[in-house]
């Protein structure tokens with residue numbers, strides 16, 4: 082294993098491209114292998130046992146590609162399958178929960194923190210557990226809310242649609258009343274709604290788990306001397322390979338929305 086080996090990023094589908102986008106910002110010199118389990122998405126309403134099984138299969142696929150680090154971009158998989166994946170591979174594994182919880186604790190002054198995610202993420206209480214564990218005896222008030230409709234809405238591209246506003250107001254109503262000062266966007270899709278969420282909850286710190294996970298990856302790789310060397314900044318394009326378990330009719334359009342540019346030559350695979 083060397084520092085030139087790629088970083089493997091997996092998600093239940095296309096949403097994890099929002100996490101890859103953050104990794105490209107903070108670790109632009111790395112090579113990336115992205116795997117989206119588009120045939121079996123969503124994970125957010127599946128049982129923990131199923132998500133663990135799928136996550137282990139995805140990790141095995143990435144290990145066979147000789148990745149030096151696995152990033153579980155999916156918050157749902159990070160919530161329920163992180164330990165199982167760690168136990169099944171011999172490279173470091175980064176999930177979304179710890180970096181986002183750490184960032185939320187740094188950002189919050191009042192200790193009143195909201196978490197939004199899929200039903201499975203919320204039911205797992207992974208954020209609650211991690212925030213409490215990292216709190217260092219500070220008094221915290223944690224409020225969670227599942228927002229399952231945000232996933233199809235974002236895939237539909239309704240980022241500023243009035244129907245989205247109505248749904249978001251409904252989901253965020255209770256959190257607004259709780260007087261939180263920080264909100265964890267605990268799902269791959271939610272950063273795309275951050276403008277809408279800020280409009281509804283002005284002045285709240287929004288925590289993008291992908292952003293903080295990439296900063297965490299710099300530390301994890303740096304500690305073991307596995308960070309890729311810098312390259313000539315005028316003369317390189319990020320190296321990425323894309324694998325998916327299904328390519329549906331709107332794949333390219335939706336992927337472009339998450340990543341900000343076109344996904345080139347995705348390969349369909351069975352995992």
Ligand code: DGL
Nearest residue numbers: 093123124125156157269
């Ligand atoms: N990627 C999932 C997450 O971040 C959202 C989509 C799904 O439910 O699979 O939780």
